[in-house]
Amino acid sequence: MKPFDYAIAKHLAGATSTVSDGWTPKAGGIDLLDRLKERIDDTEKVVSVVGLKELSRLTVEDGHLVVGANLTLAQLALSDLVRKHLHGLAEAAGDAATPQVRARATLAGNLLQRPRCEYFRQAELSCLKRGADHCGAAAGDNETHALFGAGKCSAVHASNLAPVLVAAGASVVVAGTKHRREIPAGKLAVYDDSNLGRESALRPGEVMVEARVPLGVTGSAWREARRRQSFDWPLAGCAVVQRGSAWGVAFGGVAPVPWLAKSVAAALERGGDVGAALDAMLATAVPPKTGRYRLKLLRQVALDTIAAVQKQGAK
Amino acid sequence: MIGTNVPRKEGIPKVTGAALYIDDMVFDELLHGATIRSTVPHGTLVDVHFEGDLPWDEFVVVRASDVPGDNVVTMIESDQPFLADGRIMHAGEAVVLIAHADKDLVARARKHVRLEITPLEPVLSIADSVAKKATLYAKDNAFKRFLVEKGSTKDAFKADGLTIVEGEYTTGAQEQLYIEPNGMVAIASEKEGVTIWGSLQCPYYVHKALVPLFGLGADNVRIVQATTGGGFGGKEEFPSIIAGHAALLSWKAGGKPVKLIYDRAEDMWVTTKRHPSITRHKTAIDAKGKLVAMEVDFRIDGGAYATLSSVVLSRGTIHACGPYACPNQRITAAAMATNHPPHGAFRGFGAPQSIFGLERHLDRCAAAVGLTPDEFRRRNLLKPGQTTATHQVIEEKIDLPAMLDLALKRSDWAKKREAFEVENAKEGARIKRGIGLASFFHGSGFTGSGEVYLASVVGVRARQGGTIEILASSTEIGQGTNTIFAQIASEALNIPYEWIQIANPDTANVPDSGPTVASRTCMVVGKLVERGCRQLVDALRKGGFLAGDGYDAKQFARACDAYIFRHGKLEATTTYTPPPGVEWDEKRYRGSAYAAYGWAVYVAEVSVDMLTWEARVEHFTAVQDIGKVIHPVLAAGQVEGGVTQGIGFALYEDVVWRDGSMINNQMTNYIIPTAADVPPIDVVFHEVPFAHGPSGAKGVGELPMDGPAPAILNAIEHATGLSITSLPAAPEVIMAAALKNAAEATHG
């Protein structure tokens, strides 16, 4: 690995000022260290935000569940508070990776992780995000690529926590040197065909502080299909969140950003034909050549997730 | 002692972290090496450019022109260079070696050596090789062809009243994925000769390859095994290349030690994998459900150089008709050259490929004549006195129908089969269940005259106090060599297990007991250990140091002391001799292919989610005859490990190729089973002692790799009615089969 400059932030203000100077913030480091090792990331200055108390809150205040950016997936999976107010988020955190990774990987790291596409991850292969003139996956192995929303790049957003927050209508608080702002969870991940390197709505210098989920969730779940039972990313995932008569549905691992399924949610709300709504939505998909089967997978995962939430409501 | 679960010899260092693997060993003034490789699969090397702002004058750089001896990896053929010079035959082929004391700098520098290569048309499939899209080897691209013939299939197919079943079956490449990547350290100079420490299975293979590379005398090359973190065949032939590279760098660096450790991505990209294969079957069955004629065509993708493909092909060929009696059998086989990195040894060595084709095909044959899979096999399993495809008369006292019954009973076959069929027939059943089996055999030891040519040697040395040292080049790679050798010696000498020590494989200290491959270590080398120990006792008796019939350990110790006091040392050396009646005709490929076989019946129970198309193995039953079991826990460990690799082969492990390179060369995207993916495995030993094995033992290492994949896919067919004929049966493959079935149903 190349040598780095490394600093440890002691306060949020220190972190934001360092990050605004071009340093890369690091919490668990799971994804960042992997990219640095593969030499697909040129970061030379890394600031650790791992000890920041401001990023580690887990509480209920002002009608919101507040989940700190630094909380680990293990903490989220086991938290009674999270289970009570957004059960699906605990499920998604518990499904990710392995016990060792969950002990260090954080909420912010999961939400902001870069794509798992192997053409992106391997320095030897061609990737538009890394400045190559063509996309190796376009003609290559693209089974796990986007079913929806692809442009020049078809790598999927790999986070399984993001769709839960999107379906829950949550928001994410970010801080800069002189400001704080809230970004709706649905606007956090970005796909920009004219700037493929830009993957989130965070502006230069901003650090993620926490996620805020409005209370009132009456049922929620996350389900995913993957090739093996441990350490794998979803081939298709679905988050469903119910708030009384209102529903939110978002897919994960199938588009460059968490993919909101409004028509499916609408069908649930009006008691319509959910299967038909899903089919109509899947008909708009443009799957990769070898990944067509994932449409069926996604349909079933979605039905399973909805059933799980309905069961919670029936209790 | 035999048949007991003594503690593993090297257990304590392994559970305390004290065991030293190659990357754990410390050397002064160490240089770190790296290999610069072609990224194109076929081409002509034009030039090498050293770019970037790097202190190139500080680096040790080795190219083909720096090789002091023959630039060729000595194996069966001499077609593979250590460093490519001129023609590039595969992606990942080594062209330039660099080394420097600063590891980070080496990692950076390797990205700044640019190889200028003019690409040539690559051959990337068996079909393209057969079609001679480009000529890579000899005139017809075949590294080797075999023909095995018994009776006349041509005549047999003409008879009336036969059911003829044809089919084609394919398997993909499979990565060994030992958890310790390959690595070597070398110290080499004209003055000091060459010494290698490394992760390896076969010290004398490396020795044989390095002597001509440096043009040195055999005594000036020394190979020492470090603790080795798994092999499965992946550290059989490839380590010779890494050792050669590390030694070339050290030689150029004036004898400074050079470490060459592959990271996971490089290891998966360039080292050997299981040969991809295509097997075609044409089978005739009579009205009684008896096999009348079997024609098999078996082809494997050998990759860019000959390496071991001819012997892998041989084993796959000999196993292609399985343990079934059939008067007319004809097997044609070819190992084809392509521009893939050379495929190589992997547990099973060709047999898992041809047995997959056969056992899938037999289920289809059974269905064609209206028999259940178990009943069809029962009618055709070999009995003592009958012959295999190579005309070998079975002299082992096997009872395969009894093993079949045992497997059916243990797995609750009949009841489950019926219950699953009832459940699966229900409208809208999302999870379908199935149960399938495979019956098969696996030859222990080298094929044909191989063991005679090898002429393995083992030494047994007594020391003061009666402790014994076993001298052999057979390596401990996790399978338990050290432990079973000590058990065999303890039993033969009638002294405590703790008194036996196993010398570390080091070519300067141990004789050549052959490679640690081919399920031969226990049966062949273990037998030499047993004989050597008996010779030692004979010497003590003949010299009058031991009197009477029996003795205890104390008496043995005193006898050793007295003998050593009188003669200076007490040693025995034994050399392999074949069991009586083992004869092989290499030209006609006929005779006793193996002195003995392991025999097995495996049953897999699966569930298939008809909506997500995921198949899971829910339970597995493995019944086998490996002769007398020396160490039940270790033997069961071999079976469970092999079955799990077989589950990976069947359902998960898929090498994805792009332009001749494996592109999913990471553990994240090449999927092997985790603790969460394995079913309970019921291991049953049906012990029939083999007269010529140590205490009646045969080989166990490879057998468990052969049966799981066909048993699992047979179970998937039972569950779903879908006949999958290629591996792995990933969800998309199962779905494609279902869609094809549905389409065919609609079109009538």
Add this chain to the structure above:
Amino acid sequence: MADPKPANANKAAGPKTKAVKAATSGSSKSKAKPSATATGKIPMTLSVNGKSLKVEAFPMARLLDVLRESLDLTGTKEGCGEGECGACSVFMDGRLVNSCLVPVLQATTAKIVTIEGVADGNKLQPIQETFITEGGAQCGICTPGMILAAIALLKKHPQPTDAQIREGLSGNLCRCTGYMKIFDSVRVAAERALANEGASTP
């Protein structure tokens, strides 16, 4: 104060820009002359297996490399370098983590336990014994990480169910055993612990 604490100036506070400059010593140089990468190492103290150890390392060096290369604790293994195989597992403040994904500077405040710290002198822990007697160790390369994962699992679930064993070990890959003998090793260790408890509390 809104300063980040620079890595190599633990005591010095001071203006942010200066502090950052101090942390970057050698970075601009290393661009021009890569062989100057030796600069930038900083002294630090690690608590490993109950001992306080001083090392000099790049702040972003992997904990795995520092353990193996600077402290000669080579029982922690590298199988993949990407957090998948678990061979490099160690405890940090009682949590099982992959040391290949931990920058060493982040480990300076934690109590680290490696496989070398499991046995009590020459006395093996029960789980180490059962890995030998039940066949949990074959080639041994996954064994150190697997034993630490088993310890973490038994701490959480002293009498684990089969499902808990599978889940607890799902971050550690083994290619030799097919996991069955590893499960047995965990089960027998749990049984012995229960028997001992029974013996000591009549």
